[in-house]
Amino acid sequence: MLAAIRCQEPDYPPCSFMMFNALKSRCVDYYDFIRRQIDLGLDTCVEIPVRPPRVVNDYYNLHGLPVSYDPRVTTREWVSHAPGEEHPILVKEYSTPAGILTSEVRRTPDWRWGSHVPFLDDYLTPRSRKFLIQRAEDLEPLSFLLQPPREEEVRAFHAEADLARRFTGQHHLLFSGGWGVGADLVGWVYGLESMMCAVYDAPDFLTDLLELIADWNQHRMKLILETDIDLFIKRAWYENCDFWSPKMWRRFIFPILKADVELAHQHNTHFGYMITSNCMPLLPYIAEAGVDVIIGVDPHQWDLAKAKQVLQDKVCLWGGVNGHQTVEMGTRAEVIAETCQAIQLLAPGGGFILSPVDNVREDTSNAMDNVRAMIAEWQHELFLT
Numbered sequence: 001m002l003a004a005i006r007c008q009e010p011d012y013p014p015c016s017f018m019m020f021n022a023l024k025s026r027c028v029d030y031y032d033f034i035r036r037q038i039d040l041g042l043d044t045c046v047e048i049p050v051r052p053p054r055v056v057n058d059y060y061n062l063h064g065l066p067v068s069y070d071p072r073v074t075t076r077e078w079v080s081h082a083p084g085e086e087h088p089i090l091v092k093e094y095s096t097p098a099g100i101l102t103s104e105v106r107r108t109p110d111w112r113w114g115s116h117v118p119f120l121d122d123y124l125t126p127r128s129r130k131f132l133i134q135r136a137e138d139l140e141p142l143s144f145l146l147q148p149p150r151e152e153e154v155r156a157f158h159a160e161a162d163l164a165r166r167f168t169g170q171h172h173l174l175f176s177g178g179w180g181v182g183a184d185l186v187g188w189v190y191g192l193e194s195m196m197c198a199v200y201d202a203p204d205f206l207t208d209l210l211e212l213i214a215d216w217n218q219h220r221m222k223l224i225l226e227t228d229i230d231l232f233i234k235r236a237w238y239e240n241c242d243f244w245s246p247k248m249w250r251r252f253i254f255p256i257l258k259a260d261v262e263l264a265h266q267h268n269t270h271f272g273y274m275i276t277s278n279c280m281p282l283l284p285y286i287a288e289a290g291v292d293v294i295i296g297v298d299p300h301q302w303d304l305a306k307a308k309q310v311l312q313d314k315v316c317l318w319g320g321v322n323g324h325q326t327v328e329m330g331t332r333a334e335v336i337a338e339t340c341q342a343i344q345l346l347a348p349g350g351g352f353i354l355s356p357v358d359n360v361r362e363d364t365s366n367a368m369d370n371v372r373a374m375i376a377e378w379q380h381e382l383f384l385t
Contacts, residue, residue, distance in 0.1 A: 001043055001174040001353065002230060005270050005293050005316045009350030012382045013343060014043035015375065016174075018274075018295055018318065019359040022367055024053050031167060038171065041375060043353075045174035048164050048227065049157055059120040061188075062235075063179045065220050066153045067120060070144040072097050079107075079115055082129075089129055092117035096144035099137070104130040119145065120188045132189040136205050139212055142189065146216040154223060161227040177224040179274070180234030182256055185213050187238045195238075199248045206252065214256045218263060225267040232264045233272040233295065241278040246285070254285055261290040272318070276358050277301040287314045297346070298322055298357040299338060304345045316351040321374060323356030328367045335370045339377040354378055 003010035020037065027033040030050040037044035051063050059067040073096050080089045087106040094101045105117050106127045113123070124131075133142055149157070168175040186195050186209060198206040217234075225232060239253050257273070264271040273286060276296030280303060286294060287310075297307065297319030307317060320342025321327060326334050339354070346352040356374070360367055 001045065004351060004353050005231065007313050007316055007351035013347040013352045013354060015354040015378045016043045016045060018355045018357065021359055021361045022363040025363055027053050041379065045176045046164050046168045047176045047178065048161050050160060050164060058118045060118060061122045062120045062181055065149050065157060065223065068147045068150055068153065070096065070147050073144050077117060090115060090117050094145060096141040098140040098144060101132050101138060101141045102130065103128065103132040120185065125187050125192060128191060131191045131194065136208065139208055143212060148219050149223065174231060175229045176231040176233055177227065177229040178233030180217050180221055180232065180260060182210065182213060182217065182236065182239060183253060184235055184238045192238060192243060196243055210252060210256060221260065221263055225264060225269055229269055231270045231272050233274055234260060236273055236275040240275055241281055246281045249282055250285055254289060258289040265290065283307060283310045287311055291315055293318050296357050299342065300325060308346055312349060316353065317346050318353040319355050319357040320346055321356045323358055323360050327356045327360050327370045327374065328362040330370065332370060332373045335373045336377045339374050340381065343381045
């Protein structure tokens with residue numbers, strides 16, 4: 001795994017799933033999950049903070065360290081029924097020393113949180129009637145919700161990291177940590193449409209918001225980097241060209257990404273950037289920022305041959321097979337063909353890790369049969385080479 005991340009040519013291209021919730025949901029704990037992947041023959045990695053099979057918290061979609069409020073922050077929630085709204089409106093109010101922030105969310109039938117409104121969650125983005133922040137005056141109150149982890153949380157994290165480090169040493173696995181975050185958090189608290197408009201209508205406000213998040217993110221990064229991990233991972237699903245033109249990505253996202261990469265490299269840690277769709281125009285910039293590995297190379301979204309050509313010897317490519325359409329929903333023949341294509345196009349010269357993108361969630365017989373078919377084809381290709 002380290003050889004691949006360093007764009008060297010290992011003895012074989014590794015296979016390590018980005019995420020594998022279908023298997024994880026069957027496991028009793030995180031280390032059971034790792035052992036089961038080892039038994040499948042995968043080149044899995046251990047990630048800290050460890051994420052158990054079942055997670056319920058107010059920052060569900062931000063894997064990693066706890067998200068802590070200032071102790072003076074209080075919250076209250078209630079349900080309202082607004083005229084003209086089809087669904088009940090869930091209201092959450094955050095009272096901070098700098099003022100009050102309020103979010104309103106439509107409780108659609110598929111809302112998974114009951115009458116509760118979490119802080120950071122993908123379910124917020126399409127269902128919010130009013131996002132948490134809307135103007136420059138909201139940034140200071142937001143800062144009271146983005147506080148460093150508490151001392152007891154840091155102690156618990158270091159104890160957990162010590163256990164994970166011993167486990168990785170015993171099993172000779174990659175040791176990773178994360179997740180960092182940037183524009184994805186903007187989507188949760190401000191909205192993606194608002195973010196895209198602010199690029200042109202309120203660039204100073206958007207810059208200040210991104211910098212507030214970046215400062216908070218780097219503080220959390222430093223705690224994780226102190227544990228001597230091999231790879232730090234930052235999630236960036238909302239940092240692609242669905243939301244940013246290359247010019248605006250260069251202006252708003254690139255400086256923060258470059259600073260994050262430099263921080264990781266100062267700790268002798270590789271940097272992984274998790275981005276899966278519509279980012280081909282950004283590849284030269286991502287390489288310029290110093291990113292070591294792009295996690296999420298989806299063959300349904302990427303030109304694999306061109307990506308390999310642009311990033312050869314510069315950035316490792318992690319992915320190659322579509323997790324939902326091919327592994328979960330496709331046929332065995334489609335899985336084999338896509339696996340073979342990924343290895344043939346991305347493995348030569350090194351700098352490639354095979355994985356479904358970005359997850360295998362569905363715990364069905366078809367999905368699990370296709371997982372086994374993918375692994376078998378990968379092993380068959382290794383035998384042929």
